[in-house]
Amino acid sequence: MTDPGSSQEALGARLRELRAETGLTGKEFAGRLGWQESKVSRLQSGKQKPSAEDLALWAAAAARPDVLEELLARLRAVESQPAHWSRQLAAGHAPVQDRYVVEYRRTTAARGYETSVIPGLVQTADYARHLLTQNAALMRSPRDTEAAVQSRMRRQEVLYDPERLFRVLIWEAALYAHVGTAATMTGQLDRLVGLIGMSTVDLGIVPLRAPMPLTPKHGFWIFDEQRVVVETISTELQYDGSDDVALYTRVWDQLSEHAARGLQAQRLLGRVRASIARA
Incomplete structure (x- = not known):
């Protein structure tokens, strides 16, 4: 490539x-x-x-x-072209997170889909801390975890701007991928419940048993209907061609049709939380 x-x-x-x-x-x-x-x-x-x-x-x-x-x-x-994480993380995770803060402040509307992790935009600090620590070890990058966590939390300030809208889909399987301790996971699930009903957040959980029109696919984000960002283990890919944006939009729309929202999503999150308590 x-x-x-x-x-x-x-x-x-x-x-x-x-x-x-x-x-x-x-x-x-x-x-x-x-x-x-x-x-x-x-x-x-x-x-x-x-x-x-x-x-x-x-x-x-x-x-x-x-x-x-x-x-x-x-x-x-x-x-x-792919932006390799090995280069982006050469100075640590904090500079990358700082870039995201700027990008999200420029964004009026975004819709995302994640299959294996809670999106950074709605993570708790504890959940983010565990993820960033794991990733620094995997990528062998500088350990600036606390600075990176603080920056990731600053990114979330956009959630409280009434002029913005973030439409987030999470495949139910991601809720069962334990990150950190049981307390970390229950705190993260409680955070998701707290987002339900916010005017700036449309949270949908795609159930494991939903009659999906297509396979779960990989995670992606669409920014202002103009740019798609896809993260892989080694690279960050960006697409701004109209055909690419339209394709990812169709995928998001089809998955969204089967997502649980509101009270239904709250009940689903409650079931996952109860399973953690029983473990």
């Missing part, structure tokens, strides 16, 4: 080629754009990922509006 760094370098090389066609030096081209010369240099070398707006301005400055779609397609290719 292509490394995202090489795709970004290839995009930079294409930008350099377009700039060279104008006969302008990097400094002169930067002047035409109204940018610092250092930005032009970083973009051409692939050290900085351009935004869609950057590419539009670059194509216009090169008098090549015909290549804009090509450049945007190259940018989508860069953004859809």
Whole structure:
């Protein structure tokens, strides 16, 4: 699979080629754009990922509006490449969690589906602490667990903004995957019960015995109906193509039709909690 760094370098090389066609030096081209010369240099070398707006301005400055779609397609290719956790976690989990805080603050509406874990957006601190400790050991990354937990809790501030809506589906099997102690799990289940009825959260539990129209699939999140994020053990994948977003939306909609909500979800969570108490 292509490394995202090489795709970004290839995009930079294409930008350099377009700039060279104008006969302008990097400094002169930067002047035409109204940018610092250092930005032009970083973009051409692939050290900085351009935004869609950057590419539009670059194509216009090169008098090549015909290549804009090509450049945007190259940018989508860069953004859809896997971001390997080994690189993202090189400085620990806290920086990654801080990024999520920013991303969720930019989000007005999101819908997610998880099959094996309670989503970070609705985790308790204790549950998150156990997960992050496990993951740091697995990935052999720096142990900054407490800072990462605090950042994950800050992410949840968006749940109390009345202008937002988070629609969360959890496959029932995830509720039985014990993380930490029995107290950790009962506290987490109580947290989920507390979300029921919130105006900003639509919580659905997909029962194990529900007549599902498709197999459970893997977890994913759709942000503002424009971007899909999928996490695997080794990578984070992002898709923003309309076909990809539409596909994941169909999957979410079909699973949602069979999800327990409200009192039904509360009873289901109660049964899981009772099973933990009996164990």
